[in-house]
Amino acid sequence: MNDPKSSFYTDIPIFSDFAKIVDDSVYRPMPDDWYIGLTDVVGSTIAIEQGQYKAVNMAGAAAISAVINAFGHQDFPFVFGGDGVSFAVPGEHRDLAADALARTAR
Numbered sequence: 001m002n003d004p005k006s007s008f009y010t011d012i013p014i015f016s017d018f019a020k021i022v023d024d025s026v027y028r029p030m031p032d033d034w035y036i037g038l039t040d041v042v043g044s045t046i047a048i049e050q051g052q053y054k055a056v057n058m059a060g061a062a063a064i065s066a067v068i069n070a071f072g073h074q075d076f077p078f079v080f081g082g083d084g085v086s087f088a089v090p091g092e093h094r095d096l097a098a099d100a101l102a103r104t105a106r
Contacts (some may be wrong), residue, residue: 008034009088010075017045033091039063044083055082062104070100 012028020026030036041047044056064078064085071093078087089097 008090009077019081028086030088033089035091035094035097037067037089037097037101038084040084048083060084063101064098066100066104067097070096 006066008028008031015026036044041056041059041062044060047053047056060083061080064080064087066077067087067089068078071089076089078085085099
């Protein structure tokens with residue numbers, strides 16, 4: 001993930017003023033050939049109600065850990081939500097991410 005398209009994420013300017021979170025000028029469009037990945041722990045609401053929040057968190061974290069490991073710890077954007085994750089990857093790494101997620105689900 002060292003080509004210019006893949007550096008899109010690492011080249012986004014960093015800001016420290018929280019008020020800029022609503023400033024459109026700090027955002028960059030994602031390249032057209034990137035993909036968004038989403039995961040969800042099925043039945044997480046019921047599991048959390050039954051006190052199994054740690055198992056839910058571990059299952060959610062396992063998905064992003066699998067993708068991170070598959071990419072050799074290269075930077076890419078992701079958000080961990082406790083019972084799932086959202087992330088974006090360059091198109092040339094779509095199959096690698098899909099395979100990592102499939103192996104984790106299995």
